[in-house]
Amino acid sequence: MIPEKATQLPKAAKIVWLIHDVITLLFLVAVEIAIYVFFLRGNFRQLEMLFLIVMVLVAVLPIIHMILIPYFYRFRRYVIDEQAVYIYRGFIFRKSESIPLNRIQNVDTKQGPILRYFKLMDLSIETAAHGFKIEAIDEATAKKLRGQLVEAALHAREVASDD
Amino acid sequence: MTKQHQSWFAIVVNFFSHIKIMIWPIILGLFNIKNDGVIFLPLIVLGMFVVFIGSAWIQWLFFTFEFDDNELSVKQGIFNKKQVHVPFERIQTISRTVPFYYQPFQSVRLQIDTSGQGKPEVVFDALSLTQADILEQKRRSAQNKKASVEEIRPKQSIAELRYHVTNSDLMLYAVTSLSGLGGFLALFTLWTQIDDLLPKHLKATFTNFVNHQSVIVLSSLIVIGLLIGIVVGFFRIYNQYFDFKVLHEDNHLVISRGLLARKSVQLKFSRIQAVQLRQTLLRRMVKLMNANVLLSASRDQDDKKTILIPVVSNQKVTTTLRKVLGVGDFDIKQWQTSAIKAAAWYQVRFSLLRMATTIVVLSGILRIWLPKFWDWHNILLGILITLVVAVFLILKNTMTIKDQKIGYHESVIYLQRSNGLTKEGYFITRDKIQGVNTHGMFTLTTKKATHLDIIVRDDNGGHMIHLRYVPEETIQNINKWLLL
Numbered sequence: 001m002i003p004e005k006a007t008q009l010p011k012a013a014k015i016v017w018l019i020h021d022v023i024t025l026l027f028l029v030a031v032e033i034a035i036y037v038f039f040l041r042g043n044f045r046q047l048e049m050l051f052l053i054v055m056v057l058v059a060v061l062p063i064i065h066m067i068l069i070p071y072f073y074r075f076r077r078y079v080i081d082e083q084a085v086y087i088y089r090g091f092i093f094r095k096s097e098s099i100p101l102n103r104i105q106n107v108d109t110k111q112g113p114i115l116r117y118f119k120l121m122d123l124s125i126e127t128a129a130h131g132f133k134i135e136a137i138d139e140a141t142a143k144k145l146r147g148q149l150v151e152a153a154l155h156a157r158e159v160a161s162d163d
Numbered sequence: 164m165t166k167q168h169q170s171w172f173a174i175v176v177n178f179f180s181h182i183k184i185m186i187w188p189i190i191l192g193l194f195n196i197k198n199d200g201v202i203f204l205p206l207i208v209l210g211m212f213v214v215f216i217g218s219a220w221i222q223w224l225f226f227t228f229e230f231d232d233n234e235l236s237v238k239q240g241i242f243n244k245k246q247v248h249v250p251f252e253r254i255q256t257i258s259r260t261v262p263f264y265y266q267p268f269q270s271v272r273l274q275i276d277t278s279g280q281g282k283p284e285v286v287f288d289a290l291s292l293t294q295a296d297i298l299e300q301k302r303r304s305a306q307n308k309k310a311s312v313e314e315i316r317p318k319q320s321i322a323e324l325r326y327h328v329t330n331s332d333l334m335l336y337a338v339t340s341l342s343g344l345g346g347f348l349a350l351f352t353l354w355t356q357i358d359d360l361l362p363k364h365l366k367a368t369f370t371n372f373v374n375h376q377s378v379i380v381l382s383s384l385i386v387i388g389l390l391i392g393i394v395v396g397f398f399r400i401y402n403q404y405f406d407f408k409v410l411h412e413d414n415h416l417v418i419s420r421g422l423l424a425r426k427s428v429q430l431k432f433s434r435i436q437a438v439q440l441r442q443t444l445l446r447r448m449v450k451l452m453n454a455n456v457l458l459s460a461s462r463d464q465d466d467k468k469t470i471l472i473p474v475v476s477n478q479k480v481t482t483t484l485r486k487v488l489g490v491g492d493f494d495i496k497q498w499q500t501s502a503i504k505a506a507a508w509y510q511v512r513f514s515l516l517r518m519a520t521t522i523v524v525l526s527g528i529l530r531i532w533l534p535k536f537w538d539w540h541n542i543l544l545g546i547l548i549t550l551v552v553a554v555f556l557i558l559k560n561t562m563t564i565k566d567q568k569i570g571y572h573e574s575v576i577y578l579q580r581s582n583g584l585t586k587e588g589y590f591i592t593r594d595k596i597q598g599v600n601t602h603g604m605f606t607l608t609t610k611k612a613t614h615l616d617i618i619v620r621d622d623n624g625g626h627m628i629h630l631r632y633v634p635e636e637t638i639q640n641i642n643k644w645l646l647l
Contacts, residue, residue: 100598128459
């Protein structure tokens with residue numbers, strides 16, 4: 001269950017995901033048209049129908065993602081407290097990830113042109129064994145969280161240092 | 164600092180490693196040589212010999228190293244020069260291997276590993292024993308200096324024997340490892356791989372031989388092959404773990420083993436991320452298990468896991484671990500409910516549903532695209548196979564849940580899981596758990612359970628311990644314990 005205190009992503013995240021999906025869809029359709037026109041048309045008649053089915057299925061994936069954006073947005077939240085970072089995803093297929101602060105090795109921020117336009121950032125948190133990402137949080141919060149996480153991780157490591 | 168070369172024996176080692184790389188092309192080339200080419204054979208062999216020995220000598224000449232009290236520097240390469248600086252204080256593992264053919268030349272193969280790279284920073288193909296001893300002494304001095312700065316002289320390190328495998332234990336380990344079966348399969352795979360490369364007349368002779376034998380002769384050949392595989396596997400394990408010893412030396416664990424090639428690994432205690440107890444189906448029947456350690460940074464190059472205790476009985480495992488590692492936190496007292504009541508039924512139902520879906524899809528494909536195979540013979544055979552698989556899945560999935568255990572005590576957690584056949588138990592200290600994930604469908608919420616993954620570091624990546632249908636209350640307790 002997602003706790004009530006969990007923070008929701010900014011509303012602009014929905015527009016960013018939509019733009020990403022549209023770009024992915026346009027790219028896939030362009031590649032599929034190129035494959036069809038330059039390699040398949042007229043050469044492999046028996047494969048043409050199969051290819052068309054695959055083409056439609058591949059193009060449908062980003063469309064399904066677009067339709068599900070409100071669902072993804074509604075059930076994607078995070079919590080950062082003085083002990084750990086938690087991320088919650090999904091309602092039908094539920095997933096939660098938690099990392100104690102003193103296991104954090106790196107905290108990176110990433111911002112592409114679309115995220116920059118909407119003043120958003122991706123925050124990547126890594127341990128020695130794995131990592132996870134809080135996607136599309138607003139710039140100011142990302143920088144604040146980055147500083148907070150690095151400081152907390154350093155403090156926690158100083159206390160528990162064994163090497 | 165004076166520049167040094169490796170032992171001259173490194174030239175011989177490099178020469179044979181060149182031959183090892185080229186052995187298959189050479190053998191296949193010799194098989195396929197035409198009649199008129201045979202005259203040039205001695206010349207070709209001589210030419211190869213000169214090229215290989217020259218290359219090995221140049222490699223030796225351009226591989227130099229020097230060191231002072233703080234740092235080891237290694238230079239190598241002719242055109243593409245590479246220089247590596249390794250501070251002694253940062254060395255995590257020194258692996259020393261002495262194959263039997265190194266022994267007359269008083270040489271060792273030495274690998275030096277600092278953390279985080281995934282492969283050794285420096286590999287010496289052949290150092291003299293004196294050179295290897297000096298490097299290890301420098302590493303010890305630098306790390307002792309760091310541990311106690313007030314000491315003027317580094318304290319004399321004392322190696323303390325903590326575990327020594329007995330001959331009967333080693334035999335048990337070799338017999339119950341079933342690696343011979345793997346050896347037989349590996350030989351079969353190798354044969355299928357090189358089959359296409361062999362000359363036609365050799366292939367024809369073999370095919371002709373096989374085609375003219377009866378089923379009894381062929382089955383006997385397979386049985387003989389299996390027996391040879393099992394015997395070879397037995398001796399491979401026996402050779403690998405002969406005289407297996409674990410010693411404590413300052414803040415290092417020293418593991419040495421081997422009959423024909425003596426191998427010794429020194430690793431820092433702080434690199435140990437988890438202790439894994441492993442029990443295959445065969446070992447479960449005879450109540451034996453082995454203990455491995457999951458390590459940060461590069462693991463033992465030759466093994467998939469670093470073995471700590473090759474074989475130990477179920478009853479003695481915690482006392483042996485306590486002795487080997489010198490810590491006493493292996494008595495778990497706060498056992499938790501590891502799975503909800505109907506977990507075994509849910510697990511079996513899930514796997515049977517998955518099997519049923521596969522059968523429906525396969526039957527559909529067969530009925531529509533391959534109707535000639537859709538006859539009562541095949542349908543009956545399919546039903547029989549399905550029944551056998553279903554019984555296997557029911558047993559396997561029931562065992563998966565039955566084997567699941569969760570418990571903790573002070574700073575150590577014990578997690579036990581199995582795939583129904585091989586059982587794995589993990590002792591992990593709180594500070595080595597990197598993260599906790601939960602996942603599952605929304606329907607699990609009504610059952611007040613979820614699937615749980617505990618993440619620990621292994622090598623340079625993560626190792627996930629999956630547990631199924633864990634009660635929410637247990638997960639809350641684990642989270643509370645983790646954040647203490």
